[in-house]
Amino acid sequence: MTTDLSDYAIIKEGEAEILMHAKNQVFYNKTQVNNRDISIAVLRAFIEKRKEEHEARLSKKTKTAPKVSEKDASNSVVEEVSNESDIIDEKTNGDCGVAAEISQEEPCSISEEPNKVTEGKGQVELKPPRVLEALSASGLRALRYAREVEGIGQVVALDNDKVSVEACRRNIKFNGSVACSKVESHLADARVHMLTHPKEFDVVDLDPYGSPSVFLDSAVQSVVDGGLLMCTATDMAVLCGGNGEVCYSKYGSYPLRGKYCHEMALRILLACIESHANRYKRYIVPVLSVQMDFYVRVFVRIYSSASAMKNTPLKLSYVYQCIGCDSFHLQPIGRTVAKNSSVRYLPGFGPVVPQECNDCGKKFNMGGPIWSAPIHDQEWVTSILSDVKSMKERYPAYDRISAVLTTISEELPDVPLFLSLHNLCATLKCTSPSAVIFRSAVINAGYRISGTHVNPLGLKSDAPMDVIWDIMRCWVKNHPVKPQPPDQSGTVILAKEPVLQANFAEPLRL
Ligand SMILES: C[S@@+](CC[C@H](N)C(=O)[O-])C[C@H]1O[C@@H](n2cnc3c(N)ncnc32)[C@H](O)[C@@H]1O
Ligand SMILES: [Zn+2]
Structure with a gap:
């Protein structure tokens, strides 16, 4: 099929160009350039960090007798070859009503099967990170990752909407050979794809309409150990307390209306991701959490460890907010006591507030649980910021993202809300x-x-x-x-x- 370019406008963002049909049925939001720029900056930092960690592991292995730690054992580079049966032909996916012709008409670059994991046990070579853009629409984000992030591996772009996948495939072709070799597009339900590709992606990007809640359970399973989950939520009215009960049903936390509600939204999303991760003996480590424009976006690494997971209740708190004076107090869910050389995990002492506010005598609303541990890793933030500053011209939203990152770098990391x-x-x-x-x-x-x-x-x-x-x-x-x-x-x-x-x-x- 040939594309008549006169029917399309060309939209350029960063190094990617996408064709936007006059009827514009495929999602494209210009203001999300901030979101895409920050994501590229985090991806660059992740690739560097991953390399450093790999080198550190190698030098540790050569210095000491081979001993595989819990975290190392599950790292992507030593992961076992995945089972052939894990590779599902998305065309059979009833959920998204895939028509066979869509994957046949554009052979260029678009594999029918996602790449298989090829690492073998004991292999030490660090493969370029595989990225899943689970909800890709026009493919703009996937194309920017592939064209702009040095050292990136395959980018798998999914969408369950046929028109979006057609647009994505057209855009892959339009972006030339690098895009054709690196980006593959599939018509698939992202949830099914992630569930059937456990621990297969170094990076999973969730950028949904509204809430990501239905994608979280499969996403936390699809990321390799030490991998990165990047997740947007645009349902700010829900997360900020407009409909507390809806927020509870989607995220498992009650929001509170207040000036800090946008930070609370970030912390509710983090608590929710952690709770999904915990179901699979996994836990998160946030590296950057941003509230911008009309959405929140979090970047978390995911690890597996049944023992580290015991610390989760120490990182979560309920929030008491006075209805009279807006004073707020955190009620941690768990605590530890050290006994000899061991640590005991116990429920948190409570309540941390009396029935009536000490300051004004009014009652409290209770919200949460929220993620009350740090929401950024300041070391990451500093290195992302200096990297962004050193490549100013490569970020179309430089002014905005450098300002946000600068303020984040100055935030007290250990003070919630x-x-x-x-x-x-x-x-x-x-x-x-x-x-x-x-x-x-x-x-x-x-x-x-x-x-x-x-x-x-x-x-x-x-x-x-x-x-x-x-x-x-x-x-x-x-x-x-x-x-x-x-x-x-x-x-x-x-x-x-x-x-x-x-x-x-x-x-x-x-
Ligand atoms: C907000 S758009 C993505 C925008 C894109 N990430 C960008 O930066 O331009 C969300 C996309 O998710 C797709 N989508 C919704 N539910 C899905 C599902 N279950 N599986 C795959 N794609 C889905 C929609 O068709 C839509 O194209
Ligand atoms: Zn009060």
Whole structure:
């Protein structure tokens, strides 16, 4: 079949070009360039990291007698040859109603079967990473990965929509020989494909319409040990508490409405991925978690280890949020006690809050569980950022992604969620101190504080809520407020004398 180019507009993004039909039935979203650029930056970092880890493993093996650790044993490079029966002909997939002609009409580059795993036991050669773009639409993302990421292996692009697969195949051809040799397109239900290709992809990319929840169970099984899962969720209304019960049914967590809801969305998604991973004795290590535009996107590595999995309850918490003053408190699900040289895993002590808020006397809503461990690996963030800066011209969304990565690199990594200075002042009905003045008081009180990429007005701090309110009480002493009704949260908070005398002078290390 020949393509009459006059029916199409050519869209260029990065080094890829796609043909967009005048009727444009295939999904393409220009603003997702930020998402694709960040993903390319993370992929580049992953490839470097994977190489370093491989070399470290090799030098360890040559220095010591051969001993295969749990993590090494399951690494992709020493993985056993997969069973022939694992390779499923997608044409028989009833779920997506595949028509036979679609995979026959375009022989160029499009294999009928995904590549088989060829690594044998004991083999030490590091194969280029295989990437699965599970929900590929026009193939733009897959094409950008193949054309722009040095050292990348085969990119398998799936879609269960026939028109999208036709477009993807057309676009592969249009992008020339590198694309033809590296990108293969299949009409398939991504869930079936991932389930039937366990631990086969070094990278799995999920970029769905709305929620990724139905893809997570199969995706966590399809990633090799130490591999990378990249996952977008665009159902922000659900994740941010518009319909808490819907969020619970999709993700297993209750969201809370509040200024930090977008960060909570990231943490709900991470908790959900972890829970799916745990079902298969696997666990996640987040490397980067981003909220941008109208979506959240997380990048997590996946490992297998029944013993490391015991730590999961230590990384999850419920969130108590006061309905009067927006104070929030984390309730960890689990804790450990060290006994001699061993560690015992126990349920978390609770509740961490009384029935009524210590600050204003109102009740609490409870949300979660959320991922309360770090959502980024700051070492990765630093190296991704410096890499992005060194190839500025290769990222069409450079300004945006470098700004986001810079803010992320400055975030306090161990402080979940954040305060809103606006909300604190709205509760007290007072004028707002500048962010610099407020930050100064927190630092002078002996605590840490940072911004957050999620909200330009958000402030992350390890200062407890009573310290935060004391700082605000001191501020109000110098900037008095009009009297408010006695039952108002602000009135109750201001009725208490501050224990701490806040110092608003700018410290040297701000
Ligand atoms: C948001 S679009 C993907 C956009 C693409 N990743 C990009 O960056 O341009 C989601 C795609 O997933 C496809 N899809 C939805 N459910 C699917 C399933 N179960 N299996 C495979 N593809 C699916 C849709 O047909 C659609 O083309
Ligand atoms: Zn309160």
